[in-house]
Amino acid sequence: MKKVLVIGGAGYVGCVLVEGLLAKGYSVRVLDRLFFGREPARSFLDRVELVVEDMRAFEPEHVRDCGAVINIGGLSNDPTAEFDPRANEEMNTHASIRVAEVAKAAGVPRLVYASTASIYDRGVGEQSRDVLLDEDAVVEPRAAYATSKLAAEREILAMADESFAPVSFRQGTVFGFSPRMRYDLVVNTFVKDALDGGMLHVFYGGEMWRPLIDVKDVARAYVIALECDAELIRGQVYNLARENFRISELALRSQLALRAIGVPAELDADYAPRMIRSYRISSEKVEKILGFRSQVSVEESIGHMVKEIRARGLTDFTHPRYYNIEWMKLLEESVRIVSRHGYVLSKPGWGNRPGERSPTEGG
Numbered sequence: 001m002k003k004v005l006v007i008g009g010a011g012y013v014g015c016v017l018v019e020g021l022l023a024k025g026y027s028v029r030v031l032d033r034l035f036f037g038r039e040p041a042r043s044f045l046d047r048v049e050l051v052v053e054d055m056r057a058f059e060p061e062h063v064r065d066c067g068a069v070i071n072i073g074g075l076s077n078d079p080t081a082e083f084d085p086r087a088n089e090e091m092n093t094h095a096s097i098r099v100a101e102v103a104k105a106a107g108v109p110r111l112v113y114a115s116t117a118s119i120y121d122r123g124v125g126e127q128s129r130d131v132l133l134d135e136d137a138v139v140e141p142r143a144a145y146a147t148s149k150l151a152a153e154r155e156i157l158a159m160a161d162e163s164f165a166p167v168s169f170r171q172g173t174v175f176g177f178s179p180r181m182r183y184d185l186v187v188n189t190f191v192k193d194a195l196d197g198g199m200l201h202v203f204y205g206g207e208m209w210r211p212l213i214d215v216k217d218v219a220r221a222y223v224i225a226l227e228c229d230a231e232l233i234r235g236q237v238y239n240l241a242r243e244n245f246r247i248s249e250l251a252l253r254s255q256l257a258l259r260a261i262g263v264p265a266e267l268d269a270d271y272a273p274r275m276i277r278s279y280r281i282s283s284e285k286v287e288k289i290l291g292f293r294s295q296v297s298v299e300e301s302i303g304h305m306v307k308e309i310r311a312r313g314l315t316d317f318t319h320p321r322y323y324n325i326e327w328m329k330l331l332e333e334s335v336r337i338v339s340r341h342g343y344v345l346s347k348p349g350w351g352n353r354p355g356e357r358s359p360t361e362g363g
Ligand SMILES: NC(=O)c1ccc[n+]([C@@H]2O[C@H](COP(=O)([O-])OP(=O)(O)OC[C@H]3O[C@@H](n4cnc5c(N)ncnc54)[C@H](O)[C@@H]3O)[C@@H](O)[C@H]2O)c1
Pocket: 007, 008, 009, 010, 011, 012, 013, 014, 031, 032, 033, 034, 035, 036, 053, 054, 055, 056, 071, 072, 073, 074, 075, 076, 077, 091, 114, 115, 116, 117, 170, 171, 172, 173, 174, 175, 180, 182, 185, 324
């Protein structure tokens, strides 16, 4: 196998995926504009080719010598998509389609696209439609994020032909430890809540369903897509989850798993009405056709997360970097404040030469 291009390789899934690809002997090019900095990717940056670029400026040179592209870049949840719907559409739809077009034109034989199971969202209260949904279910997403993902998925899969095998994984909500940690994903939020005050907050009684999968299992599914017979993925959609849980059950299981490793936590539930997403999916197709078997349960993942969070000191739980929407808002505000001068406190170059003073020095 030649080189794999991972777009968004410095993100939450990316940091785990890239380590997995390197361990399996792939050579990896990461294209990422590093919204979350270099630090999370530090352990592998000297072993990959890093292209710091916006995926909206994607060019043929980015796929040179690549045998596959894995596109996990762009905005990755509802709040960030709603914060800037235009940027969301540019990245998640238009840029993702262009990446596939460029890859196909360059003769790259495979492309993996990270779609989302949230395109199945039915909301709570629609009992007659509250069933396990497979890849043939009618989907009518309303939210900006899911709509942008579905639009890209349709265009990308339509490009399939004998020389190009694109595949889309409609992933459930991911959980588990990554060096680029996110505490805005439900299981990770429970772990953070428990470590940071011992209270797991459950909204709307936890009635809503969610499909869930560990981040290492997601990486494993992508590797299968790189290595299987191309006919099995050509133009295909695969749902990807280990299990579906109501959030209420997930909270109870998380509470028990945390208690078992000495992290006690109480449950706090409310029934305040709000916009609730709810959906559950069947992962039978990925199991039957690709032979995918998830390996990590919620309970195992929680144990691993607590260990890693503590060992690496990722316990500054209120830092915006762990919450995509908080971080994006902060970056946007910083740009507005800083762009006129291009620096915050020390201007680059000032004070480098003996006797030189910065204009802010008195005298
Ligand atoms: N995490 C989940 O629960 C989940 C569930 C379903 C689908 N997905 C999809 O999986 C993919 C990865 O999710 P994640 O949790 O790792 O997200 P993430 O936000 O942690 O990572 C996204 C990465 O993409 C990079 N990126 C964003 N916009 C970019 C741009 N314009 N140009 C270049 N790089 C850019 C970011 O810098 C970041 O490193 C996303 O496509 C997401 O929509 C994630």
